[in-house]
Amino acid sequence: MTKFHIRKISEINKDDLINFYKKAFNLQNSESYNYVWRYRLGYSDYEPLVLLNENEICGHAGLLPIDIKLNNQIKKAIWFTDFYINKDLRSKGYGKILTQEWMKLCPIKITVCNDLSLKVFKKLNWKFNNKFLRKLKIIDHLNMITSFIKKNNSQNYLDFDNTNFSLETINNKNISEVIKLTDESTKKNTSFLIRDESWFKWRILECPYRNQIYILKYKDNFIILRLKRKSKLNGLSIIFSTMDLTAETLNHIARWGKRNKFCYLTFIDKDESLNKFLPMQKKVNFAFHTSNNFELDDLQNNINNLQYIDSDIDFI
Numbered sequence: 001m002t003k004f005h006i007r008k009i010s011e012i013n014k015d016d017l018i019n020f021y022k023k024a025f026n027l028q029n030s031e032s033y034n035y036v037w038r039y040r041l042g043y044s045d046y047e048p049l050v051l052l053n054e055n056e057i058c059g060h061a062g063l064l065p066i067d068i069k070l071n072n073q074i075k076k077a078i079w080f081t082d083f084y085i086n087k088d089l090r091s092k093g094y095g096k097i098l099t100q101e102w103m104k105l106c107p108i109k110i111t112v113c114n115d116l117s118l119k120v121f122k123k124l125n126w127k128f129n130n131k132f133l134r135k136l137k138i139i140d141h142l143n144m145i146t147s148f149i150k151k152n153n154s155q156n157y158l159d160f161d162n163t164n165f166s167l168e169t170i171n172n173k174n175i176s177e178v179i180k181l182t183d184e185s186t187k188k189n190t191s192f193l194i195r196d197e198s199w200f201k202w203r204i205l206e207c208p209y210r211n212q213i214y215i216l217k218y219k220d221n222f223i224i225l226r227l228k229r230k231s232k233l234n235g236l237s238i239i240f241s242t243m244d245l246t247a248e249t250l251n252h253i254a255r256w257g258k259r260n261k262f263c264y265l266t267f268i269d270k271d272e273s274l275n276k277f278l279p280m281q282k283k284v285n286f287a288f289h290t291s292n293n294f295e296l297d298d299l300q301n302n303i304n305n306l307q308y309i310d311s312d313i314d315f316i
Contacts, residue, residue, distance in 0.1 A: 008047050020060070046076075048063050059089070059094055061080070061098050065077075096120075108288070108289075110289075126288065127289070127296060129300055133270060160256050164218055166216070167225075168217065178224070192302075209226075212227050223238055225238060226239050227262070239267075
C-alpha cells in the first residue's frame with residue numbers, strides 16, 4: 001500500500017475537488033459546484049473526507065449532517081453518502097480505511113445503501129432493517145417509449161382533474177405550512193428524523209434544482225413532488241408527504257402524471273397494502289451504527305418516518 005492521507009474537503013483545493021466530483025460521480029458542471037449544498041456544509045463541524053494518494057484525490061466519503069430524536073433526546077447524526085475509491089485502488093484496503101476514519105466523525109451514523117455496500121457495513125458491525133420499500137409504478141408505457149425518441153422539457157403542467165388537489169411552486173408560505181404540519185405530526189413521538197425549519201430551508205428553499213420541486217395541496221395536507229425532466233425518461237417522485245399515502249391519492253397523482261407525459265411514479269413507504277397499486281418495489285437497506293445499545297435499539301425499531309427527501313437517494 002502506497003503512502004496516503006485522509007483530509008477534510010475544506011482542506012482541499014476547490015478546483016481539484018470539483019474536477020474530482022465531475023469524474024468520480026459523472027456530474028455536470030453545475031452539479032459539481034453544488035457540493036456545499038449537497039453536504040450541508042456550515043451546519044455543523046462534520047464534513048466529508050477525501051483520500052489522497054501522492055497528493056491526488058482517489059477516494060471520497062460524503063456525509064449529510066442532521067438532527068435525530070432518539071429516546072426523546074435530540075442527537076447529532078450523519079448520513080453516509082457518495083462513497084468512492086478509484087478503480088485501480090479498489091480491493092487494496094483503502095475503502096475500509098476511509099470508512100473507518102469516517103465512522104470516527106460522529107457517534108451516530110445512518111445510511112440508505114445498496115446490497116454491496118451493506119455487506120461492507122455489516123463487517124463493520126452496522127445493523128440494518130428493511131421496513132421501508134422503494135416503490136415504482138409505470139404511469140404510461142407509451143410515454144416510456146416516446147420519451148426515448150423526443151425529450152420533453154416543458155414545465156407548463158396541466159391542472160389536476162380533481163378540485164381537492166392544487167399544484168403550486170414552492171415558496172416561504174407553503175413551506176411554513178409544511179413545517180407546521182410536520183412538527184404537529186411528530187411531537188408525540190419519542191424517536192424520529194428531525195425536519196425542522198432549518199432543515200426544510202436547506203433541503204427545499206436552497207435546493208439547486210428548486211425549479212423541479214412543487215407543492216401539491218390535498219385538502220389539509222401537502223405532498224412535495226420532484227418533477228424530473230433532465231433526461232429523456234421523465235420521472236415523477238413523491239419526495240415528502242405530511243399524510244399517509246393511499247391508493248386513491250396515488251391514482252390521482254398517476255393520472256395527472258400521465259396527462260403531463262411522465263413515465264413513472266416513485267416514492268418510499270412502509271405500507272405493504274399499496275403493493276397492488278405499485279407492484280414494482282425494492283426493499284430499502286436502512287443501515288445504522290452507534291456504540292450505544294439503547295440508541296441502536298431505537299434506530300432499529302422506532303424510526304418510522306423515512307422518506308425520499310431524507311437521504312441522497314433523491315439527488316440521483
